[in-house]
Amino acid sequence: MLGLEKKDFRLLLIVIGLTLFAPFLLNPFPEGSELAQFNAGYPDLMQRFVIFGIFAIGFNILFGLTGYLSFGHAAFLGVGSYAAVWMFKLLSMNVLPAIFLSVIIAGLFSLIIGYVSLRRSGIYFSILTLAFAQMSFALAYSVLTPITGGETGLQLALSDPRIFGEAQTATGNIPVPALFGLEMRSSLEWDVGGWLFTFNAGYYLAAFFMIVAFYLAIRIFRSPFGMMLRAIKSNQTRMAYTGLNARPYTLAAFVISGMYAGLAGGLMASMDPLAGAERMQWTASGEVVLMTILGGAGTLIGPVLGAGMIKYFENIFSKINSTILHDWFAFLPDGLEDIVVAMIYPFIGKGWHLTLGIMFMLVVIFLPGGLVQGGQKLAGLFSRKKAEDNTKSSATEPAE
Amino acid sequence: MSNSNFSRRGVLKTGMVASAGLALPTYLRADAHSGFTNAPGDSEVILGFNVPQTGPYADEGADELRAYELAVEHLNGGGDGGMLSTFSSKALDGTGILGREVKYVTGDTQTKSDAARASARSMIEKDGAIMITGGSSSGVAVAVQALCQEAGIIFMAGLTHSNDTTGKDKRANGFRHFFNSYMSGAALAPVLAANYGTDRKAYHLTADYNWGYTTEEAVRSSTEALGWETVNAVKTPLTQTDFSSYIAPVLNSGADVLVLNHYGGNMVNSLTNAVQFGLREAQANGKNFEIVVPLYSRLMARGAGESVAGIFGSTNWHWSLQDAGSQAFTRSFGTKYGFPPSQAAHTCYVQTLLYADAVTRAGSFNPCAVVEALEDFEFDGLGNGPTLYRGADHQCFKDVLVVRGKENPENEFDLLEIVEVTPVEQVTYDPDHPQFQGGALGTCNPGA
Numbered sequence A: 001m002l003g004l005e006k007k008d009f010r011l012l013l014i015v016i017g018l019t020l021f022a023p024f025l026l027n028p029f030p031e032g033s034e035l036a037q038f039n040a041g042y043p044d045l046m047q048r049f050v051i052f053g054i055f056a057i058g059f060n061i062l063f064g065l066t067g068y069l070s071f072g073h074a075a076f077l078g079v080g081s082y083a084a085v086w087m088f089k090l091l092s093m094n095v096l097p098a099i100f101l102s103v104i105i106a107g108l109f110s111l112i113i114g115y116v117s118l119r120r121s122g123i124y125f126s127i128l129t130l131a132f133a134q135m136s137f138a139l140a141y142s143v144l145t146p147i148t149g150g151e152t153g154l155q156l157a158l159s160d161p162r163i164f165g166e167a168q169t170a171t172g173n174i175p176v177p178a179l180f181g182l183e184m185r186s187s188l189e190w191d192v193g194g195w196l197f198t199f200n201a202g203y204y205l206a207a208f209f210m211i212v213a214f215y216l217a218i219r220i221f222r223s224p225f226g227m228m229l230r231a232i233k234s235n236q237t238r239m240a241y242t243g244l245n246a247r248p249y250t251l252a253a254f255v256i257s258g259m260y261a262g263l264a265g266g267l268m269a270s271m272d273p274l275a276g277a278e279r280m281q282w283t284a285s286g287e288v289v290l291m292t293i294l295g296g297a298g299t300l301i302g303p304v305l306g307a308g309m310i311k312y313f314e315n316i317f318s319k320i321n322s323t324i325l326h327d328w329f330a331f332l333p334d335g336l337e338d339i340v341v342a343m344i345y346p347f348i349g350k351g352w353h354l355t356l357g358i359m360f361m362l363v364v365i366f367l368p369g370g371l372v373q374g375g376q377k378l379a380g381l382f383s384r385k386k387a388e389d390n391t392k393s394s395a396t397e398p399a400e
Numbered sequence B: 001m002s003n004s005n006f007s008r009r010g011v012l013k014t015g016m017v018a019s020a021g022l023a024l025p026t027y028l029r030a031d032a033h034s035g036f037t038n039a040p041g042d043s044e045v046i047l048g049f050n051v052p053q054t055g056p057y058a059d060e061g062a063d064e065l066r067a068y069e070l071a072v073e074h075l076n077g078g079g080d081g082g083m084l085s086t087f088s089s090k091a092l093d094g095t096g097i098l099g100r101e102v103k104y105v106t107g108d109t110q111t112k113s114d115a116a117r118a119s120a121r122s123m124i125e126k127d128g129a130i131m132i133t134g135g136s137s138s139g140v141a142v143a144v145q146a147l148c149q150e151a152g153i154i155f156m157a158g159l160t161h162s163n164d165t166t167g168k169d170k171r172a173n174g175f176r177h178f179f180n181s182y183m184s185g186a187a188l189a190p191v192l193a194a195n196y197g198t199d200r201k202a203y204h205l206t207a208d209y210n211w212g213y214t215t216e217e218a219v220r221s222s223t224e225a226l227g228w229e230t231v232n233a234v235k236t237p238l239t240q241t242d243f244s245s246y247i248a249p250v251l252n253s254g255a256d257v258l259v260l261n262h263y264g265g266n267m268v269n270s271l272t273n274a275v276q277f278g279l280r281e282a283q284a285n286g287k288n289f290e291i292v293v294p295l296y297s298r299l300m301a302r303g304a305g306e307s308v309a310g311i312f313g314s315t316n317w318h319w320s321l322q323d324a325g326s327q328a329f330t331r332s333f334g335t336k337y338g339f340p341p342s343q344a345a346h347t348c349y350v351q352t353l354l355y356a357d358a359v360t361r362a363g364s365f366n367p368c369a370v371v372e373a374l375e376d377f378e379f380d381g382l383g384n385g386p387t388l389y390r391g392a393d394h395q396c397f398k399d400v401l402v403v404r405g406k407e408n409p410e411n412e413f414d415l416l417e418i419v420e421v422t423p424v425e426q427v428t429y430d431p432d433h434p435q436f437q438g439g440a441l442g443t444c445n446p447g448a
Helices: A006-020 A034-038 A043-066 A074-090 A095-117 A122-143 A201-222 A224-234 A236-241 A247-271 A282-295 A302-319 A322-331 A334-347 A349-366 A370-382 A384-392 B008-027 B058-075 B113-125 B138-151 B181-196 B210-225 B244-253 B265-276 B298-308 B324-337 B343-362 B367-374
Strands: A187-192 A195-200 B044-051 B101-108 B131-134 B154-157 B174-176 B201-207 B229-236 B257-261 B290-295 B312-315 B377-379 B387-389 B400-405 B416-422
Touching: A006 A201, A034 A302, A034 A322, A043 A195, A043 A201, A043 A224, A043 A247, A043 A282, A043 A302, A043 B113, A074 A095, A074 A122, A074 A247, A074 A282, A095 A122, A095 A247, A122 A282, A195 A201, A201 A224, A201 A247, A224 A236, A224 A247, A282 A302, A282 A349, A282 A370, A302 A349, A302 A370, A302 B101, A302 B113, A322 A334, A334 A349, A349 A370, B044 B058, B044 B113, B044 B343, B058 B101, B058 B131, B058 B298, B058 B324, B058 B343, B101 B113, B113 B131, B113 B138, B131 B138, B131 B343, B138 B154, B138 B174, B138 B210, B154 B343, B154 B367, B181 B210, B181 B290, B181 B312, B181 B400, B181 B416, B201 B210, B201 B244, B210 B229, B210 B257, B210 B290, B229 B244, B244 B265, B257 B265, B265 B290, B265 B298, B298 B400, B298 B416, B324 B343, B343 B367, B343 B377
Parallel strands: B044 B101, B044 B131, B131 B154, B154 B174, B201 B229, B201 B257, B257 B290, B290 B312
Antiparallel strands: A187 A195, B312 B400, B377 B387, B400 B416
């Protein structure tokens, strides 16, 4: 189907199913219960899951296939966001032109940076991209304040000279991004029993783009072009001796992944019309590297899983404060309760980075293929035959 | 590896699925049940405290959170009631807000606009917070304020000092109790002129971001109006930790005053460097060389240690104030946590009380009713003397404290002494003052 092999098509169907039913899957606990704390099915986080999924899928096309580790991908995400917000300010509040422009601008930007950076490979390439991203961040933060809004970020204002559409709504507010009148923030809430499921328009738009992005990634992975990229990863020198010039291929992969990042940036701005310079900081670039490695570099579904995992930690674990912990362990005797809370507290709440760091270490040490490899190992426990199938398939083969 | 099979049936099937997917969102409608976003139930109301728990302002964030917890305790009738008894409005009676128990959720802004907005959105969308408050940097405050305007939630700004929060980026749903750069400049300049003379030459080191710019501009224009001259203004990167290379040229520049438009860790480092370079003992143009820090905080003074002795700055509030409100707050904060509150804690505590009071007076949680109740609201007894919440820009107008680092502090909290309480008339400005131009308040947004 759709030019995919059966196995890949099944994977695509799984991804489509997961994204369509995310509002149910992410809200397994009834509203008001103790465990509702762990529900992730609210629009902001669901949007983040799919948007960072797109970002990580794009990053994986470069890193997973060619092995070029870019430490500056957040710059493309940031540029995409700025482009989208400017589109809202100047053209119209419709998200489609904004997303389109952000992909184009990020593509052009990555073409320039890629052209320079790809003259080197390995660590030098990583450092070059890191330097470019930090330059972009510094520029956006201070020098380019008229264009980027500096520290405050680029925001919409009541006085925006919008060509199509109103500058302000009838009630005197700034209009919100919409898809032909369908506001990105509008949601349908469904109350069943104790559960509350939220279906958000912006989420489904972002999910649609992620499915398309995922499909394109599969096609790239399975194409002769993808094969060429893999060849670059395994031995670039040998390729050069056979008379093939690797640069155009790596540059193409770089620009494609830059455009993915731009798409993610444009979607982020569409869900929440603000573009801040922090999006381009090196920590943001590092985050996508973590997502990809955590999920499994070079696999199709891995980066999406990694992105989901990191965003879940960032948004759910960081909100558990000591009061909540004391609530949980209230059944213990007083002295013991304090000790238990004191032991757990450093790892959650504001200490979520610590937990994430430990998990990342464990994954890298014991599951070099990321969460995907973990899944395969689990599957292998239950059926030997299936596990053999899995290892044969290139779809789930971990990165070297 | 292309094995396309675009059969008629296949194309039709895919088309159906795709169009169904596209059509799905059009059936979604925002629910409009109560006329405004996150209308609370009958038993409890949830406030969102969005403060930096990690990053450069984590100290301030921790102190803000303590103040919020104290405010919630007092609103629910616990503790000694703190400022509830000294507050000029007597609407609050310790039974929560409008009879609903006050609950709260916390989030980490990481001092990043993006993270702060994500955290605020999760409070609004997941936890059902009716009001968001907090923040310890202007960038974050402005970003979260804009978000709250879009979502139809009230935003009570925490520590944010940039002019833009109630200037260029003001919003109808956002309110600021803290003072701003302009007020710092207007309050400081006369004191500086009285102590150091009117023929000084100033050299500015400015943190290279929004707050730095507005503070530099405010201090420059106020001091220049009194006859000072600005020799040079150099921008320093926000992430800078060693300022030696910026301080070295100051002595030979012909300047005799160094103004450090820095905050938090920046200020601690630059001031320490300046003192190490011997600027305090230096002579220039036949006068003693002086250093000025426009925005002071106790947490910063503690970081800089002995370097702050004798250095002038301004602050929003200080726990050593002798009025009944300040004393009541310092007492209950001290009893609960064992040390006096910072100015960040004070402004956050006051903002929570002001919100609760406005809701009670309005008789509704509807943001538009709250905005109406807060606009042009005059109150007293919250530590800053008579205060006005101006309706034109949602900025509080009150006395500003000019402080100086103590020469011989008795303990680690007793680092600043109040030099002058600048009366409110002297720091009041027109809503369309040039330093505040370019924004529009818009109208209040009650959301869904």
